[in-house]
Amino acid sequence: MYKYDEYDQTIVDSRVAEFRDQVARRIAGEITEDQFKPLRLMNGLYLQLHAYMLRVAVPYGTLSGKQMRTLGHIARKYDRGYGHFTTRQNIQYNWIKLEEAPDILAELAAVEMHAIQTSGNCIRNISSDQYAGAAADEIEDPRPWAELLRQWSSFHPEFSYLPRKFKIAVIASDEDRAAIQLHDIGLQIRHNDAGELGFRVYVGGGMGRTPMIAPVIRDFLPAADFVSYMEACLRVYNRYGRRDNIYKARIKILVHEIGAAEYARQVEEEWAHVKTLGLDPPPGEFERIAAHFAPPAFETGLSDEIDRSDPDFALWLDSNTHAHKQPGYAIAVISLKPIGGIPGDASAEQIELMADLAERYSFDELRVTHAQNIVLPHVKKADLYALWKALDDAGLGTANLDLISDIIACPGLDYCSLANARSIPIAQKIAKRFENMDRQRDLGELKLKISGCINACGHHHAGHIGILGVDRKGEENYQLLFGGSGAEDASLAKIAGPGFNEDGIVDAVEKAVETYRTLREDGERFVDTYRRVGMQPFKEAIYG
Amino acid sequence: MKILTGNDLETGDVVWWTGEFWSRHVEESIDVADGGDAIAAREEGARRVNAPYVIDAEQTDVGPRPLHIKDRIRAIGPTVRPDLAVRPVDAAAGNWVI
Numbered sequence: 001m002y003k004y005d006e007y008d009q010t011i012v013d014s015r016v017a018e019f020r021d022q023v024a025r026r027i028a029g030e031i032t033e034d035q036f037k038p039l040r041l042m043n044g045l046y047l048q049l050h051a052y053m054l055r056v057a058v059p060y061g062t063l064s065g066k067q068m069r070t071l072g073h074i075a076r077k078y079d080r081g082y083g084h085f086t087t088r089q090n091i092q093y094n095w096i097k098l099e100e101a102p103d104i105l106a107e108l109a110a111v112e113m114h115a116i117q118t119s120g121n122c123i124r125n126i127s128s129d130q131y132a133g134a135a136a137d138e139i140e141d142p143r144p145w146a147e148l149l150r151q152w153s154s155f156h157p158e159f160s161y162l163p164r165k166f167k168i169a170v171i172a173s174d175e176d177r178a179a180i181q182l183h184d185i186g187l188q189i190r191h192n193d194a195g196e197l198g199f200r201v202y203v204g205g206g207m208g209r210t211p212m213i214a215p216v217i218r219d220f221l222p223a224a225d226f227v228s229y230m231e232a233c234l235r236v237y238n239r240y241g242r243r244d245n246i247y248k249a250r251i252k253i254l255v256h257e258i259g260a261a262e263y264a265r266q267v268e269e270e271w272a273h274v275k276t277l278g279l280d281p282p283p284g285e286f287e288r289i290a291a292h293f294a295p296p297a298f299e300t301g302l303s304d305e306i307d308r309s310d311p312d313f314a315l316w317l318d319s320n321t322h323a324h325k326q327p328g329y330a331i332a333v334i335s336l337k338p339i340g341g342i343p344g345d346a347s348a349e350q351i352e353l354m355a356d357l358a359e360r361y362s363f364d365e366l367r368v369t370h371a372q373n374i375v376l377p378h379v380k381k382a383d384l385y386a387l388w389k390a391l392d393d394a395g396l397g398t399a400n401l402d403l404i405s406d407i408i409a410c411p412g413l414d415y416c417s418l419a420n421a422r423s424i425p426i427a428q429k430i431a432k433r434f435e436n437m438d439r440q441r442d443l444g445e446l447k448l449k450i451s452g453c454i455n456a457c458g459h460h461h462a463g464h465i466g467i468l469g470v471d472r473k474g475e476e477n478y479q480l481l482f483g484g485s486g487a488e489d490a491s492l493a494k495i496a497g498p499g500f501n502e503d504g505i506v507d508a509v510e511k512a513v514e515t516y517r518t519l520r521e522d523g524e525r526f527v528d529t530y531r532r533v534g535m536q537p538f539k540e541a542i543y544g
Numbered sequence: 545m546k547i548l549t550g551n552d553l554e555t556g557d558v559v560w561w562t563g564e565f566w567s568r569h570v571e572e573s574i575d576v577a578d579g580g581d582a583i584a585a586r587e588e589g590a591r592r593v594n595a596p597y598v599i600d601a602e603q604t605d606v607g608p609r610p611l612h613i614k615d616r617i618r619a620i621g622p623t624v625r626p627d628l629a630v631r632p633v634d635a636a637a638g639n640w641v642i
């Protein structure tokens with residue numbers, strides 16, 4: 001894992017001291033809320049429905065056991081005993097006191113963490129594949145590149161006040177587990193025909209009010225030119241992004257309005273200039289960063305045999321583990337979606353337990369997934385049973401990865417001041433309706449995603465089934481969408497028809513799922529059947 | 545009726561204007577009629593509240609109740625965590641929100 005150098009640590013420590021002073025001045029009345037609000041937002045502190053909310057950055061979703069334990073400690077000491085893992089691979093605390101926020105940031109800084117750039121119109125936390133460094137199908141670990149981007153984008157003077165927020169994701173496999181085509185910039189590490197390393201560059205994807213799939217603006221960017229090309233991409237956006245209209249200010253609108261080819265042309269033109277400025281780090285700098293991500297000391301000669309005699313364990317094994325690049329090891333996914341639970345929430349005790357288990361079984365590493373689950377990336381196959389036992393005892397052993405109850409849900413109207421409707425109770429009711437695990441497994445991979453408003457933090461556009469909460473004359477109402485995907489087969493979900501109330505939406509989901517069961521052909525997932533037969537049969541079943 | 549709400553500056557708690565002070569309990573709210581904005585400006589200036597705003601409410605047997613669900617949820621806490629409700633002893637708290 002990356003270790004802060006003296007510059008990183010000094011920057012973060014200075015920011016804590018600066019914010020402590022700003023909070024004191026706010027409480028003393030020396031600055032108004034209007035003056036203070038942008039300062040607190042730069043440190044991830046929002047005022048939400050019930051209290052201040054702190055969003056802590058988890059760079060590319062990677063955590064050490066010590067960092068995870070600190071997150072649990074913060075949940076217990078400063079919050080109400082839990083935290084919420086988000087679709088941005090971050091963690092949010094819902095009940096923060098302003099007066100304690102500087103102490104929390106100091107505790108985070110002590111374990112090389114912060115909340116900088118988790119809000120505002122800047123380059124946000126860089127996201128990545130949660131299986132990075134472990135997946136059997138990756139070309140190389142994408143995290144050193146994500147870390148390089150983190151360093152380049154942190155406090156970048158030119159990009160601290162962009163037209164709108166900016167999200168970048170990096171992956172290194174053909175299977176897209178990070179929804180790169182729905183990011184402002186998505187980067188896929190690949191080799192060209194000559195075997196050289198570089199990136200396919202997608203620009204202008206996003207969800208929200210105007211969802212867009214990002215077009216490819218460069219099929220192969222040589223790795224050595226990475227930073228200068230990113231700089232050029234951002235410069236063109238910074239210059240021409242629509243600052244006049246918040247709803248049109250994301251880069252997706254610029255790329256859409258001028259066209260991907262014209263945007264790419266402008267980037268090339270800008271890049272020709274930027275390249276002369278010497279922004280690309282020397283190879284030694286990248287190697288310094290990459291050395292932090294050297295693979296752990298895997299044992300060799302381990303068996304791939306696993307004792308499957310406990311049937312519940314076998315089910316978890318089949319659904320919640322993933323192929324590892326190292327023989328004898330597996331990637332284990334901890335579901336934060338117990339049936340009827342709150343997607344992404346974990347108690348302080350559960351967070352601490354996951355920290356312990358990472359130290360014991362996974363070379364001290366954890367990952368947060370954009371699907372709001374936690375990954376232990378490097379578990380010996382021989383340890384999987386003991387790991388599952390410990391998880392199961394703590395309510396963390398649900399075997400539902402990628403099934404219908406593995407629901408992404410934003411905080412919605414239970415916590416979020418921008419919401420139109422609640423998301424969490426809908427997730428809970430749907431999970432309950434499909435409680436029978438045999439039924440869930442029979443349905444197979446089915447990604448259900450719920451947002452409480454058009455901002456789409458719950459990725460409803462990218463759900464095989466998506467649900468969007470709207471306000472209909474003061475009442476919560478839910479629109480149903482089908483056919484989205486955030487994976488390599490990215491697509492945007494389409495609205496089925498008129499919305500439903502809270503119970504109606506659960507019934508409608510069940511009817512859609514039953515329609516799929518009737519119509520599916522061998523090996524088809526819900527989304528495959530939908531793509532083959534179209535909206536009509538689903539509409540008929542739901543609206544009859 | 546109109547009532548006035550905001551968040552406590554230091555703790556972030558949801559608070560309601562009682563005519564004399566800010567309470568955590570919505571049922572202690574008073575009708576501020578047309579005077580809400582002036583009270584809000586004065587109280588915010590004195591740093592006794594953060595981001596205050598006036599909302600519509602109705603009078604009920606147990607006191608004022610916000611008309612919009614968002615403020616009913618603010619008044620009671622997240623509907624999915626009744627254990628964290630402002631009045632956890634009230635078994636009907638969840639129904640009250642909806």
Ligand code: SF4
Pocket residue numbers: 410411412413416417418419420451452453454455456457458
């Ligand atoms: S989608 Fe809307 S309701 Fe949900 S967290 Fe985002 S802003 Fe809040």
